[in-house]
Amino acid sequence: MDAFWLGGQSMRANLRWVCLMLLACVWSAGALPAAESEAKDDFGRAMAAWRDGKHTNAIAILTKAISTSPKESRLLNLRAQMRSMMRDHEAAVADLDAAIKLEPDSGFLVRERANALFKLGRFAAAAADFDRVNELLPKSAPHNWQRGIALYYAGKFAEGRKQFELHQTVNPDDVENAVWHFLCTAREQGVEAARKQLIPIRGDTRIPMKEIHDLFASKATPEDVLAAAAAGEAAPADRRNRTFYAHLYLGLYFEALGDAARMREHILASLPLAARDDYMGDVARVHAQRLTAELSPKSK
Secondary structure, X not given: OOOOEEOOEEOHHHHHHHHHHHHOOOOOOOOOOHHHHHHHHHHHHHHHHHHOOOHHHHHXXXXXXXXXXXXXXXXXXXXXXXXXXXXXXXXXXXXXXXXXXXXXXXXXXXXXXXXXXXXXXXXXXXXXHHHHHHHHOHHHHHHOHHHHHHHHHOOOHHHHHHHHHHHHOOOOOXXXXXXXXXXXXXXXXOHHHHHHOOOOOOOOOOOOHHHHHHHHOOOOOHHHHHHHHHOOOOOHHHHHHHHHHHHHHHHHHHHHHOOHHHHHHHHHHHHHHOOOOOHHHHHHHHHHHHHHHHHOHHHO
């Protein structure tokens, strides 16, 4: 979706670090009460430890600080961000629950919890949080494409379609937005209706996005998508990224067509290629988890 690729890596990992740095700036300037000053110092020490790669130490610093200042939501938020980057999403949700109790109208905190819930496969809860984000931050609602994906997995296809239509107003050249709009429409109204309503895209130069769009428009084949991902010269990380997106969207395409076997083939092929800290990588992971759950004896 609307993120940057750099050397085959999504910029979301870097953007998350920027968010952590911004958190460090939220304390007011000037003299602070002693307890708040101590919390600010702990915040800085945890950030420094994290930056030096001492992740366990950073968490320990924050845990001790939170025991002293349990109502300091900035400490809870920072620990949640770090735990999320360590892929401990359960613990991140717990921290965000506590932070949101302190700041129930924080759209930022609710959005972060929605993202963590989605990564845990709790789609209905994630969608509810994303709904709340749109209520709290109405000006940012068009940018809330993650909500559309959560709605798709929660089975709320009409609402998902509308979110992607809204996102189109601020991100008009994104093939992925057009594809997710197609996926929601196909589940809501059928594949042929989705093809008729496929959003035209002209400016997405990422490889193999053109071929992916053509596939959903019935102007290309799955082989065309894979060939585009493999064509030309590319750094290994770029090649991996292109191949990941090819398989992910082929899997979603076959899901729309009702071809469960080929959907599973491509979703599973995308998994080893998925970046660790990338939202679409998380989409592949939760999709695969859903497949596993559907095949488990408890689900039958």
